Amino acid sequence: MRRLVILAEGSFSVFKAKTAVGVIRYSPNQTVAVVDSTQAGKTVQEVLGFGGEIPIVASVSDSLQFQPDTLLIGIAPTGGQLPPHFRKEVLCAIEHGLDVWSGLHEFLSEDSELSHAANAAGVTIWDVRKPRTGLVVASGRALHTRAFVVLTVGTDCNSGKMTTALELEKFAQGRGWDARFVATGQTGILIEGKGTPLDAVPGDFMAGEVECLVMEHDAEGADVIFVEGQGALLHPGFGPVTLALMLGAMPDAMLLCHVEGRTTYRPDHTVPLPSMSLVIQTYEALLQPYKAPRIHGICLNTVELTDAEANRAIEQQKAEFGLPVCDPVRTGVAEIWEALEPLVRQ
Structure with missing residues (x-):
């Protein structure tokens, strides 16, 4: 250590x-x-x-x-x-x-x-961000995993995607499942000790790197694989990395992460965020030709809110979208896992 x-x-x-x-x-x-x-x-x-x-x-x-x-x-x-x-x-x-x-x-x-x-x-x-040698182009291999693959996606960068994946990995392991975490950014790699620095990988190979990591865990017998998301699909600067993650991981389910109260894209805060409804529709439509994964829950980052404000925001999102909603740190991920576990069992 x-x-x-x-x-x-x-x-x-x-x-x-x-x-x-x-x-x-x-x-x-x-x-x-x-x-x-x-x-x-x-x-x-x-x-x-x-x-x-x-x-x-x-x-x-x-x-x-x-x-x-x-x-x-x-x-x-x-x-x-x-x-x-x-x-x-x-x-x-x-x-x-x-x-x-x-x-x-x-x-x-x-x-x-x-x-x-x-x-x-x-x-x-x-x-940490030095890519490995021997990079490969993705070929859709992750369409055929035995493991259930969950990708965390966001309305923006720095919205809690890694935290959500790590909290769910820990929770699922506590329930007796062989749960794995795929690190795709520098912080995740520093925590996990391995992974791919996706935003430092040449574009043609980004999806292939994600695919390789998913398939390695699948071959080792994982039950569920939580893939750390990066950026946001509609982000003017970081959208391509998110697209590569989606096509490399070929997820069975996605979880949407959002910083409650944020209205513009980081880091410049000049471009407005699309509505949550449009973001959900876009993520789900993009992978319709493959496994057609849905957004199965919303994970809010409420770090800047009081407990009362956070609880109110969570209840509002539940009512609007009819999905389980949590703050992975403040309220825990049990409700999200309860929605995912029956799918993992299938």
């Missing part, structure tokens, strides 16, 4: 540091400190509402007292470049013998200054 210090300088919050948030909540590795000088002296619990007494410190140097062995880049900014003010902290970590894990699009192992320092210190830089 690794002892992580997470670098999220100036960005440690639920939506700005989703890699940090996901790793703290789900990774089997231990987070011993978070670096964000703007919130130094607080605990993770005070900032996120979970995470306990993990300290937030001002610098990597300040984190060394907690004996970390790995520095994790805790943000996933649009464009995926290392922020200039992060560089000195990464170098400090390397000089003190820490490995570096990064999910950025910019490969730190190919940065001459950082790679030279890592070689001199005898540490490793893991660029």
Whole structure:
């Protein structure tokens, strides 16, 4: 097990540091400190509402007292470049013998200054978003899985697709099913230890990468496979990744994830989100020629709402769409699983 210090300088919050948030909540590795000088002296619990007494410190140097062995880049900014003010902290970590894990699009192992320092210190830089070699084109093999395949899809990026898949995997395993999680983004890979960095894979091979991962789990005897969604089908920037996921996974069912109250696409917030009804219709229509999967539930992210507001939003969505609705973290996924389990049994 690794002892992580997470670098999220100036960005440690639920939506700005989703890699940090996901790793703290789900990774089997231990987070011993978070670096964000703007919130130094607080605990993770005070900032996120979970995470306990993990300290937030001002610098990597300040984190060394907690004996970390790995520095994790805790943000996933649009464009995926290392922020200039992060560089000195990464170098400090390397000089003190820490490995570096990064999910950025910019490969730190190919940065001459950082790679030279890592070689001199005898540490490793893991660029999570580096695709594997031997990529293949999808051929529709996932149309014929024994396992029941569930894909989480969204109205927007950063809407809870990974969280939904992980919570359902855990819940189904607790019910005795062989449930698996397919990681398709940097945070999921850091949690699971394997997967594909889908948005870094050349376009022709994206669906093939998803298909390969689904078929690997199917061959191992999985009962149900939860595939982590990315982006949103109608998102002006990230729609192609979502389409590749749909065609690679060939899901039997989909779950729609939405941040309650969000009305425009991230990160620019200039393009309005379509109506939920149109989003559902579009997802279901696209795969009609294949397994014709339906949206079987709605998973709301209500992190910015009070309990009363969240419960009211959940009940409103249930009444409007006639589907099970939950917040996977706040209310749990039992209701969603109850809708899926009879289909898994078939």
